[in-house]
Amino acid sequence: MERQKQPTLPTRCAExxxxxxxxxxxxxxGTLAQLPAETFDSFELFGLPPNYDIDLKALHGKYLSMSRVIHPDIAGANPDQRMQALTLSAELNRAYETLRDPVARAEYMLAMAGGPRASEMKDVPPDLLGEIMVLREEFEEARESGDAERMRAIRAEIESRRRETLDRIGDLARQLECWHVDIRRRLREQLNTIKYWNSLLEQTRSA
Ligand SMILES: [Zn+2]
Incomplete structure (x- = not known):
């Protein structure tokens, strides 16, 4: 997945x-490319530069217009074209889901930069697990005593911790251009961290 940086000129349709x-x-x-969609990374599929900051409205607009072009039912009766349209539209959906979500986008960029993957590096900041445990216990206590206001306050605290982590993920992903191993490891750590906040949030929401 290592990317070679090349300035890309706007591509013109062969037709x-x-x-x-x-x-x-x-x-x-409505012409579909002859190259397999896997040739392109998720950013390229949408004609976007590989940057963390994305105009989500523009991305959605491109997704809709490309979905219409690629839709298997409009792509003619030719079975080959239909097959190609099906493959492309699966790739397009996958790329769209990846790019529109900030965490998935950062994960994807980290993979493009050479990782580490979550399975290769499970580290989290040293204080994280202790903080999670304390917040979980406090929330449990508030719930047992029926203190709805305290429950809301703890939930808000967890949400703000998640937001901070997401901000750190953004900061690091924006520095990925240099692909330095230290930046990549710190990003991995924050991507691991946000999973804990997500899961704690889920526990307090279902309570
Ligand atoms: Zn054309």
Missing amino acids: CRQVMDSPVACSAC
Whole structure:
């Protein structure tokens, strides 16, 4: 998944010569690329630079227009074209789900940069597990005594800790351009951390 940096010129459609939004489909004339979608990373599929900061509205707009072009039912009766459209649309959905979620996007960028993957590095900041345990216990106590206000306050605290972690993930993912191993390991640590906050939040929401 290591990426080679190359300046990419806007691609023109081989059929209609319009500048293409995406290298896999021309939204002007409906021509689908002959290359397999796996040739492109998720950013390239949407004609985007590989940056953490994404215009989500623009991404959604591109997703909708490309989905219409690629839709298997509109792609003609030719079985090969239908197969190609099916593959492309699965790739497009997968890429869209990855890019629109900030955590999934950072995970993806980290993988592009060479990891480490969650299975390779399970580290979290030293204080995290203790803090999680304290908050969980406090929440349990509040729940047992029926203190709804305290429960809300603890939930808000957990949400704000999750938000801080997400901010750190963003800060680190924006520095990924240098792909330094230290940045990658710190990002891995924060991506591991946010899973704990997510799971604690889920526990307090279902209470
Ligand atoms: Zn075209």
